Amino acid sequence: MTAPNVPQLRLYQDWLRDTRGLAFDRYDDLWRWSTTDLDGFWQSIWDYHGMQSPTPHSAVVADRKMPGAVWFPGAQVNYVREVLRHADAAHAAGMPAIVSDNERGEVRELSWPELRRQVASVALTLKSHGVQRGDRVAAYLPNVPETIVACLACLCIGAVWSVCAPDMGTAAVADRFRQIEPKVLIAADGVYYGGKAIDRSAVVQELRGQLPSVETLLLLRTPYAASPVDPEIDWTDAIARDDAEVAAFAPEWLPFDHPIWIVYSSGTTGLPKPIVHGHGGIVMTMYACGLHNDIGASYGANNLGERFHWYSSTGWVMWNCQMAGLAHGATIVLYDGHPAGSKDKPDWAVLWRFVAKHRVTFFGAGAAYFTNCMKAGVSTAACGDLSCVRALGSTGSPLSEEVQRWGTEQFRAAGSEDIWWCNISGGTDFCGAFVGGNRELPEVPGQMQCRQLGHAVEAWNAQGEPVIGEVGELVCVQPIPSMPLYLWNDEGNARYLSSYFDTYPGVWRHGDWLKIGEDGGCIIYGRSDATINRQGLRMGTSEIYSAVEALPEVLDSMVVDLEYLGRESYMPLFVVLRPGVVLDEAVRAKIEGAIKTSLSPRFLPNDIFEVPEIPRTLSGKKQELPIKKLLLGLPIEKVVNKEAMANPSSLDWFVALAARRAEAPVVAS
16 A cells, blocks of 8 residues: 655644644745744744653744754753664664665665664774763765764764765864764775775874874774774674663763764865754754655554665765654664766666665655756666655756756656655855755746745845845745754854844844745755855856756866956856867857856856866765865965865865966967
């Protein structure tokens, strides 16, 4: 029998009507209530999800200032309690907690009771080695079940978790972890990625040497290490306990604002910012986001068999989103590996086959992934039975209208009903989404359906006024629970204030261009600090990408505007062409014609360059701002951290261009 899958937002609104006497004719009315009656809305999220505390809270939000709002003072919570409350019911229904797979086809399942036992065993092991509340635990681990277990074990006892992916270089990882002075390092001595075994034993040894605060190394051994590493604890020993103390173990009650984890800004310039979030704030925002992402409990009649997968590495905040599926009671399905299998012989159908194999119901990935699938001509119908998939999630960069239509047509061609796209945009900064999905609203390809409940998002013009139907700065004018508690070792909140509140004191400026339509639909136009300004007309970069990358000859592109301090605008366009295509006059004319037709002759580039690769961060974002600064004359070491990039060798071409520009400055045409 097919689960009814009534939208989570509809179930919540029915509950509001029945328990609060609140009924709303339109989603916009519900959103406005949620962003003006903060006490009423966030208390409803607490009650609707059945949250408990051994001590009562004296208010919902005691101080509404930004930054510094105080949420649920007096309450005690623990993220892991929200996860493990599903264990008995989910297990009784025969649903696993975690299903994992990798490039080598090694499938594992972790039951809910086994997840609970392993978490307790690792937590008690850490405590036996002196880990206390507030101690930082740093992890250098891939996207495997062990990483989920390690994280939950730390959170159980009030330790502060921080993870970096093993595809990051030693310097980038050390730059992050050194700032937070971890007491414990949990690391894997190797990974298998992109069709290759990759030794990480030397990196683990080097990290330990560069982190003098580390007292204990907990090692996850793999078959890929080239040399032995001697840890204080072996992972197999850490998870081995199965005694009375493990059986009786329960996550500690923690103050609502107790630190949960430290995540990092992209690190494109200078040291990455260590962003500290709190247990309670993450739980509340996670539940609000869950309504929009439409994730339900796998054991409940409404979402029976729910399996949630969002492709990510541990270095991206979507890994946190993936783990949050457990707190919604869903089975989470992990994939450890390259999304196209081998880098040498890419196969963009890999994840689709994985999704079919494991009967995934919600499949999320970066927008760039879906674009690559379309460009590669993937036929999802040839990848197996995808009838279980009811939702596709996209984030990381704007999803173009063309790509969304392509994905929808793939499912139509296979005889499925129209697939629902949950396109979201948020950030590592607050570990949530500002705009996202609503299954009951109309869906317009290339747009996000609505602003999220509880998130008072507006688009502001140059005068600091909210606008509708125009592109403006994305701001949030009311606090949300998951805004950072602080940045680690940030004296006087100086970096925190300069990062988010320097432009509009008391108002969060996110750094994206946003347009909110009359119907409430939202379009993100790229980063506002990498914007284009041609003859006074401002535009984000995503519209140019949509036009240019729709051409079959173009695989990828990047544009920067070198207007600066009153200089005339000079805007080069960089393109990666399909193999065999040459950037001749015919291709140039085709690119220019696409821009003229889709946008305006104002946005024709001054030059078009063919490049081997577009520089990207580890989470797939184009490095527009660092390249802009490089071409304006800043030295490469001042604008980008190569260790925090997915393809650092791509910078070589741009460094050479910057050198040529320095010798003979380009004159705008």
